[in-house]
Amino acid sequence: MCGVAGFLQPAGFSATASESIVRDLAATLSHRGPDYADTWLDADAGIALGHQRLSIIDLSPAGRQPMASASGRYVISYNGEIYNHSQIRKELEHLESPPLWRGHSDTETLLAAFDQWGIEAALRKTVGMFAIALWDREKRTLTLARDRIGEKPLYYGWQSNSFLFGSELKALRAHPDFSSRIDRDVLALYMRRNYIPAPHSIYSNIFKVLPGTFIQLATQDAPGTLPQPQTYWSLKDVAEYGLAHPFAGDDKDAASELDTRLRQSIELQSIADVPLGAFLSGGIDSSTIVALMQEQSSRPVKTFTIGFHEDDFNEAAYAKRVAQHLGTDHTELYVTSREAMDVIPQLAQFYDEPFGDSSAIPTFLVSQLARQQVTVSLSGDGGDELFGGYTRYQRASDVWRRARRIPHFARNALSYGLRAFSRWSSRDSSTAWTAKRLAHYLSARQAAEFYEVQMSQRHDARDLVLDCGRESQYSDSTLARGQFYDWMMYTDGVSYLPDDILAKVDRASMSVSLEARVPMLDHRVLEFAWRLPLHMKVRNGEGKWLLKQILRKYVPASMVERPKMGFGVPVGEWIRGPLRDWAENLLAEDRLQREGFLNPQLVREQWTQHLNGTSDSDDSMWPLLMFQEWLSNVSPPPPAPGR
Secondary structure: OEEEEEEEOOOOOOHHHHHHHHHHHHHOOOOOOOOEEEEEEEOOOOEEEEEEEOOOOOOOHHHOOOEEOOOOOEEEEEEEEEOOHHHHHHHHHOOOOOOOOOOOOHHHHHHHHHHHHOHHHHHHHOOEEEEEEEEEOOOOEEEEEEOOOOOOOOEEEEEOOEEEEEOOHHHHHOOOOOOOOEOHHHHHHHHHHOOOOOOEOOEOOOEEOOOOEEEEEEOOOOOOOOOOOEEOOOHHHHHHHHHHOOOOOOHHHHHHHHHHHHHHHHHHHOOOOOOEEEEOOOOHHHHHHHHHHHHHOOOOOEEEEEEEOOHHHOOHHHHHHHHHHHOOEEEEEEEOHHHHHOOHHHHHHHHOOOOOOOOHHHHHHHHHHHHOOOOEEEOOOOHHHHHOOOHHHHHHHHHHHHHOOOOHHHHHHHHHHHHHHHHHOOOOOOHHHHHHHHHHHHHOOOHHHHHHHHHOOOOOHHHHEOOOOOOOOOOOOOOOOOOHHHHHHHHHHHHHHHHHHHHHHHHHHHOOOOEEEOHHHOHHHHHHHOOOOHHHHOEOOEOOHHHHHHHOOOOOHHHOOOOOOOOOOOHHHHHHOOOHHHHHHHOOHHHHHHHOOEOHHHHHHHHHHHHHOOOOOOOOOHHHHHHHHHHHHHOOOOOOOOO
């Protein structure tokens, strides 16, 4: 696991200056790769690559990057792991002219695959997670590629005459040409979603490579030219194929096939030349991953859990029972509210753009705990999106089924009345907020629009963000087949999963130089999951039905059948209590006016409602505070007038 950074500057490239600049870019990512740093430049072509290495496979100098292919054609700076690289090596070794290996790193394997099969064909052969910057010395072309699901991040964009790219925005900001402004339309989208969906970033003209795609830019392309994404794998295609060609076996056959695929994924993802462990929350997903890990291991698997003293947020007791039953080498750490709150000022630096999911706090804490003993940790993320695990799926399905019985004209009239009522109702209570939200639900014409309303954290984003135009759209709402449940899982799979869940895990783990792997998202597991009929995922209102059948083989039923808990912390209570001064400072009216991004009146009204306990959502202020904290980190607020 590593940090990637670099730039392409077709005109005005100075080797001496560029060497220093690219080192500075890479140095901002030292947390992603503290073991080794290096650069590679081609002054004639105007390309500079930087790399920060976290050594996982082949700890010798033979695994260092940037690395050139044996042919000399390609040079790579790459972040990730190719889990099936040994199989790819064997395939390459059976060719007429097999490669002469210098080491046993997956980076070298990947370069040999590009040499032999070309970029797109080689990407299709991979099983892994990655963000790749690849320079073709023959064609003078830069390729940026991202893994199928979006586990690893990669940003890019033109700034003046320089095309910048890197694993995190802080690397791009370190370039002297960087001058992008905050994109207010994207800021409004963030306020609605609590995260920033790809291809957007918080900055104008800076983008994220989309999962399952690659882009290519040649030296002859004019500055400002944005390459079009080329797709080598599509979740939409996978979903539509799976729905059109459902699994034909019975429940027993499906459980056996899923068990086999998960075992294969875990076996591949357990390969490392450094200590390995797993996060264990005691929930279905992480317990299943750990159970299958322990089944394949001759030694107790190292597992890690964070506990809280607040019962409503504590899963540590469940995790401990699972660990004891499976016989893992379990470490748990109970943290106080004060210890958890101490993480908050660091979040803006870790996430590098506004991120409003408060579960980033425990995710960082468990990563920090695990890093004390291991360098790689497996995670159970992905089960909810693949197997219908979110309770909101059932809730939205039930409500929409009832709502659609009412003619749309009647729902529209009722929606209009509720909007009028919300304007008349007192703004010092949650009544107006509830009326507005219900009005949005009722006005939805289709199930897809209805789910968009449910996933929106607020509906006043355009009023909240000053000088906002139209909120950028991000979701592809077309899915040729399937039911509303399928559409919800697909929608989450293309946005919420990569842009919230996986971004959260990547930034939290890499902030402490820990590699997190997600076996549930091996694309072969995912492709099989999309072939499963819905009744094998959701049965009698119970999500993840098939996954639970597998877990029951390893732990007692009492450890499987328990209410779902979120991985959260009581931020709403904290900002009313011990964090109130911190929040008040960030939301001060004169500060908001000076910064000029958020509507001071609306923010102060909502802050008052939160303090009074009349806000409908206990943590509704958190995304606002995270934006303000991020803003103060990247752009300190200007002094007050007269200073």
